[in-house]
Amino acid sequence: MRPNSKDSVQLQQKAVEELRHIITDKNYLDQNKLESNSFLLRYLKFFHMDVSKAEKAIKNYWKYCNSKKLACFVTEIPNKYKDIFQIFAGARDHQNRPVIQIPNIGDWIKKLNNGFDKQDELVLATLIERMHWNLEEKLLAMDAEYAVMILDFKDIPYTFSFSKRILNIVVKLIKEMMPISPDVIAQTIILNAPKIMKVLTTAAHTLLRFTPEQQNRCVMFSPSDADWKGQILNFVPANQLRPEFGGTFIGHQMWFENN
The missing domain is CATH 3.40.525.10 (CRAL-TRIO lipid binding domain)
Known part of the structure; x- marks a missing residue:
């Protein structure tokens, strides 16, 4: 049975909170990104709500921003x-x-x-x-x-x-x-x-x-x-x-x- 829209929203909120809890102490994100539900949800949706894969991608994001992002600017x-x-x-x-x-x-x-x-x-x-x-x-x-x-x-x-x-x-x-x-x-x-x-x-x-x-x-x-x-x-x-x-x-x- 597919979840209804209310259940889907609740599952997304739960996944966002779980991801936020995992990365809070790892300093991958500044406070604005860490507190943004939409920012974290983009990663979760891209990885089909897999919290572990989303966390790994955010870690890679942190590494990329510290090493390569500035070059294009x-x-x-x-x-x-x-x-x-x-x-x-x-x-x-x-x-x-x-x-x-x-x-x-x-x-x-x-x-x-x-x-x-x-x-x-x-x-x-x-x-x-x-x-x-x-x-x-x-x-x-x-x-x-x-x-x-x-x-x-x-x-x-x-x-x-x-x-x-x-x-x-x-x-x-x-x-x-x-x-x-x-x-x-x-x-x-x-x-x-x-x-x-x-x-x-x-x-x-x-x-x-x-x-x-x-x-x-x-x-x-x-x-x-x-x-x-x-x-x-x-x-x-x-x-x-x-x-x-x-x-x-x-x-x-x-x-x-x-x-």
Whole structure:
């Protein structure tokens, strides 16, 4: 018998308290993180409520923050990347969770597949890491469980592809970041998704028997979805959406605010 929602909440609260009790004297977390139910619950949910695995991940998080986290914030990002790697922050969804908006994935793809060099590689990795840690900070301040990301695939060729080098960077970052600071972005909304992407995602949801909650973590609208500007308002209000998405929100471009 599956637990009802009340039982599920009580089990989550019990697991959070157990995890907090285990790590309180180990100094893995500062007081804000230690007292945040949403922070601890992200780890527990990622490891299917396994307190032991969550505790080990938080220990690794502590080690990572003391040895590697600072590196991404001291790396210089030249202003020439401002119009290529656009990441707009500052918006909120209907539940007051932070929203990241990237309106030009097509430009990212063009850059990553043409003349991509070592500096580009470093900048890309640095931007993704900074975005991750910045969102973690926002989530903690707002006591929110996760953030939302909106990606626009407009103008991407039907046959677009990532080079092996790019895939290696992305896989490396996911392998490194997810276990130590999981599910910072737990919902992604993709606009102008290529039809093949939408078909494959729907098939995967069916084959893996995803729950409606799991399916809602990745929402796709293809170019043929004429009402996507109306549907996206179910997730983010118009005054929090970029003009490219039919809204009025400007916000700020992450890491280029002062350039």
